[in-house]
Amino acid sequence: MTSNAPAPRPDPAEAAAIWRALATVVDPEIPSVTIVELGIVRSVEPEGGDWVVAITPTYSGCPATRVIESDIHEALAQEAPANVRVRTVLSPPWTTDWIAPEARRKLREAGIAPPRHGAPDAAGTAVPLQRLRGDRDASAPTGAGGGDVACPRCGSLRTTLVARFGSTACKAQYRCLDCLEPFDYFKPY
Amino acid sequence: MADPIPDDRQLFDYVLRLADNGVVLAQRLGEWVGKGPALEEDIALTNVGLDLLGQGRMWLAYAREIEARHAPPGRDEDDLAFLRDSGEFRNLLLVEQPNGNYADTMARQFLFDQWHALLLRALSGSKDGRIAAIAAKAGKEVRYHVERSADWVVRLGDGTGLSHRRMQDAIDALWMYTGEMFAVDAVERQLIAAGVAADAAALREPWRSSVAAVLAEATLATPADGWMQGMNGRGGKQGLHTEHFGHMLAEMQILARSYPGARW
Numbered sequence: 001m002t003s004n005a006p007a008p009r010p011d012p013a014e015a016a017a018i019w020r021a022l023a024t025v026v027d028p029e030i031p032s033v034t035i036v037e038l039g040i041v042r043s044v045e046p047e048g049g050d051w052v053v054a055i056t057p058t059y060s061g062c063p064a065t066r067v068i069e070s071d072i073h074e075a076l077a078q079e080a081p082a083n084v085r086v087r088t089v090l091s092p093p094w095t096t097d098w099i100a101p102e103a104r105r106k107l108r109e110a111g112i113a114p115p116r117h118g119a120p121d122a123a124g125t126a127v128p129l130q131r132l133r134g135d136r137d138a139s140a141p142t143g144a145g146g147g148d149v150a151c152p153r154c155g156s157l158r159t160t161l162v163a164r165f166g167s168t169a170c171k172a173q174y175r176c177l178d179c180l181e182p183f184d185y186f187k188p189y
Numbered sequence: 190m191a192d193p194i195p196d197d198r199q200l201f202d203y204v205l206r207l208a209d210n211g212v213v214l215a216q217r218l219g220e221w222v223g224k225g226p227a228l229e230e231d232i233a234l235t236n237v238g239l240d241l242l243g244q245g246r247m248w249l250a251y252a253r254e255i256e257a258r259h260a261p262p263g264r265d266e267d268d269l270a271f272l273r274d275s276g277e278f279r280n281l282l283l284v285e286q287p288n289g290n291y292a293d294t295m296a297r298q299f300l301f302d303q304w305h306a307l308l309l310r311a312l313s314g315s316k317d318g319r320i321a322a323i324a325a326k327a328g329k330e331v332r333y334h335v336e337r338s339a340d341w342v343v344r345l346g347d348g349t350g351l352s353h354r355r356m357q358d359a360i361d362a363l364w365m366y367t368g369e370m371f372a373v374d375a376v377e378r379q380l381i382a383a384g385v386a387a388d389a390a391a392l393r394e395p396w397r398s399s400v401a402a403v404l405a406e407a408t409l410a411t412p413a414d415g416w417m418q419g420m421n422g423r424g425g426k427q428g429l430h431t432e433h434f435g436h437m438l439a440e441m442q443i444l445a446r447s448y449p450g451a452r453w
Contacts, residue, residue: 060330061236061243090247091322093329163229164337165236169330173229189329 010046014081018044018051021079025071028064029168032106035068039098042089050083056094058189059169096189108152113159113174113185116148149185151176159183197255199376202279203386204252204320205269206426207312209280211245212270213434214238214301216441217288226291233337237298240330245270247323271445275428275435282418282425283366285434289359292345292352296359299338303400304370304392306331311387320385339403346407357409368417369424370396376426 096115104114156178218238225231257263312324380386
């Protein structure tokens with residue numbers, strides 16, 4: 001290759017193949033949703049003759065992150081053109097607002113209440129004090145989520161927070177006061 | 190010996206401070222695995238620990254890049270976490286304090302979380318783009334830590350006579366480690382002037398007022414500021430640690446040191 005050879009014109013069919021490959025990668029913790037639906041894949045762009053897939057991590061300590069990265073490489077190796085690189089970007093940080101409507105439906109079907117829209121402001125320290133007590137008082141209409149977290153099974157809004165961290169860091173544990181079932185709530189991030 | 194990274198010395202040191210707070214507190218929280226007072230708490234403690242470890246890794250990865258500018262390839266995350274001795278760690282004395290009882294653990298978490306959230310919010314405006322990006326991301330996670338630890342301070346403080354006494358004792362005993370969080374030394378002073386570091390002294394009043402509000406809700410007394418540990422450039426941020434730290438580090442590092450390069 002000579003140094004002044006023009007970069008090959010990006011072929012849109014290649015981009016489509018890359019997106020198809022990425023759409024086969026699922027979250028190992030929630031296998032019904034793909035990483036594209038979760039908003040982990042930010043872009044697929046041509047760069048100097050290569051394709052660059054930009055991905056963004058979800059929770060900093062999420063053990064699934066490494067699995068997802070290796071699954072991405074595997075899927076791309078099988079389905080996509082050879083000149084693809086994967087780049088991790090931190091900013092802007094991932095937010096649950098990027099989760100696609102289709103994935104929200106799938107989460108509910110998997111028994112997980114999807115996150116409410118409107119990612120909270122990062123890092124305020126002023127915890128409304130009534131929230132601290134409201135959480136534990138099942139009769140309180142709005143605890144830390146009670147009141148606006150619908151039970152994924154029966155749809156009731158009479159739900160109460162059990163613990164702010166559930167089976168994974170991204171979820172909280174809730175209980176439905178009508179059907180009495182416990183469930184996971186995907187916290188807004 | 191020549192200083193390996195003369196130009197970025199202070200930045201490297203500052204990023205290590207951020208990293209080590211996460212790594213060390215994550216290790217302490219990990220000591221609770223399988224011993225939490227309830228299943229939900231066991232899970233929550235370790236999830237908070239995972240967040241902090243993940244954040245620590247992002248800071249360590251940045252520290253490596255800074256070091257690599259002068260001494261390539263730089264020590265990687267594992268080398269920095271597992272092969273540094275006590276005097277090379279830059280964490281606050283507060284986060285290395287032993288777990289004690291559950292009130293001790295949650296009081297330590299509460300005092301740290303309240304500061305951590307304020308710090309990250311300030312750092313998300315850092316002129317160093319990498320620091321700003323990591324801080325913005327970590328801040329989203331710490332928001333839930335803040336809620337949880339404040340909840341436990343209220344739950345135990347305004348609980349039974351015994352739980353109230355233990356939480357008050359824990360807050361009182363840890364208070365002398367809180368001064369260090371707001372002490373600005375030469376490393377930070379220059380970085381603050383450059384718009385890179387957060388001015389820790391400016392966090393003191395907002396920290397104090399939100400801590401006092403939660404303690405009042407918990408029917409607990411806010412301690413008066415007395416003699417503080419780790420001040421005047423002689424604390425964890427400068428590599429001078431309490432006696433507990435070496436023991437913690439021994440357990441944290443034994444595998445990596447006994448089996449160099451171990452993989453599984």
